[in-house]
Amino acid sequence: MENPKLPPILVNKAGSVYYVYTYKNVWDRELKRSKRGESKKIGKILGGQKDGVICFDESFLQERPEFRSFQVERKGKEYVFTPLNESGTTLTQLQEVKQLHAGATWALDQLVAQSPVGEALKWAFPQRRDYLKILSICYFIILNQDNNISKYETFAEVTRLPWGAPLAPSSISRVFRKIRNQQIETYFSVFRDELLEQQEKYGDKNEITLALDSTSGSNYVINNLLNLERHRYEDEDNLPLINLLALTEYESGIAFFYRAYDGKVPAAKTVSQVISENAGLSLKNVVFVSDKGYSDAKNINDCLRNKLGFLFNVQCAMPDSFAQELIDGEKENLRDLNRMDWLTKVFQITKEINWTFESDLVEGQVTSKKTKESTILYWHIYFNRQFAENARQGLIERIDRVREKIYNGEELDENELTLLEDVFEKHEEGDMISYTISNEKVDQKLRYKGYQMLVSDKISDARKAW
Template structure:
């Protein structure tokens, strides 16, 4: 089988790939030399680099059908052809180089991604150089490995089927992370929110959007990253910390919003900014669910002002909290056997409270009756004698 002859070719780089072009030479009498003209794209280097296998465009293959019988690779500015076996459609080199890849766990992760807005959101937020596929592959590595030191990624990729099949070394992964801009992260969360709302509409889901709110500290091995501060988290880790607060959809587990903030411990007042950002989130019928630590009067008032539902785990030690006062008022009822739920073995009381708050607070201006609103809140108290 004779090797195909190719027309003059040139490789051109775009923001996302390397493409193969044909061209023609034309004599320029003024400059007394020939110039390349009439460029036409005919293929793509699938490796994402200047060298590697060429995937020819269909129109070019129609013009030169003999190329269908060969694998063509660009090597050292030249083009190397390898014939395909008729029975398998593979080259001898490919047959000898076939290897098995672990795919069960990543297949399961693929199903999760395909059933959520994560995939389309990544593609829209990180389109350059197919970073969305590379980022997803790195995420798979982090999820599936107990020791997820990024230097181990090449060995993992060698034996595992991943969205990005190419090699990614630690330096390459570092460049990918450095390319990520704050606006791209914002775009990602915006697209996830849009996708989730579209899914709810298609499923005719009219339930309120219940968002779990919590904050945590993440250890970092680099002190050069922004928002990294020296501190100790709950695990007594003495590494630098990045503190994050997130909103997560309780049904799907999808994170819909995040904010990083300064400080060694979670700041309860940070929630106020998250609640105020609800207008930017463009989410309606929202209920915030939180553990203790976020139940200050200011946070409750902000929820009411922004029409955000709330289900807070109240804490007695929070400044201006009515929790201890309500418990003291109901102490006698909390020991009444008629208030006992025999399934949970706890005493349960719900108390209705008329909550007064400033509708539109103005700095340095005292509130008045005309500027205050009243909302009905329900205080659920659970009392266990043994725990007490």
């Protein structure tokens, strides 16, 4: 392979770094001779010395892509070219690989090889072998407690990585800036297809369990990419908000799907949007597992209608809810020692309830017996006596602090004022104001502490659901 021709080069030191510049000579009419014109930075020398391997800037590599296939090293006034292989390493580096830390990255290589991640990355980011760069950066983030990206170069010098060539922080930023939504969709699409293919290959007929969660946050990073209205936080930050929803494959912990939604959309409704996209996701033989906040009737009905399995954590604190009705009906049974599971150490009962839903929801359609379908849902009710006792003890301690402050004439904070209103009775006699604890209000506040409820269309065993 013929070496590319270097442009005229200067090396100048700034701080502790030697930067590499190129320049063009211009004709000086007054002196009637050529002189050095304006210079342009094209990279830096790694290692902090004047001699060493040049890390070229991405802008230079875009203009002169032939330099991507070579390592260029400055030795005195000479520049040594060494061809790079597909992984961005030289033959010398391959011979010295035994001197690099490789145990942890070898283990990660095996995990990647056994999962669809590597193949999905390769399909989504084939240009300039970006998939190897992304994988190497991921290794760095996983293996370093302090994963400040400025420390990547030092890490890469002593660690065997999928991409062996150096990556400056600016190069890493460019790798991520180039990522487009279509590439992300390609990655997740290939990942899902590969996962389903693996399942079929090994004859695994179990459902794929997907952990589902979402979070709201400020979207200042992609403020210019999404057309979001601005909302105010309580601290008056005027920043746009998003809901980020993710599905994670339970066995591997690897992200299966994610989507950003407008911050005005409640978390529970984002699930409906994911379900409505099911045709594009090709989700088959899966079970959604989620924390509280997603178990409303609409999400349950949407899952049933789209034949998506689910295991939802149910809100038990909602006053006069169906969950509280079930708990009230089983309170005595949930204190029977025969109901305590020896493995989970909690009391548990499963209620099979016939659930009716619209099997084929059409806008404007009049509901009738013909449009409805029914199925059995498993409502698993749990009672943890220790949690209930801890909640009672904690409440009593908070009540005592309020009483002590009232006795000493001290000002109550916001939380204490709320507790004063929730569980105390106020008495006024002339100019005198006094407070007594309402045992009824305390009992009501503790009524559903220690209880948990899970609902599923698939999982009938309470222990397995837990």
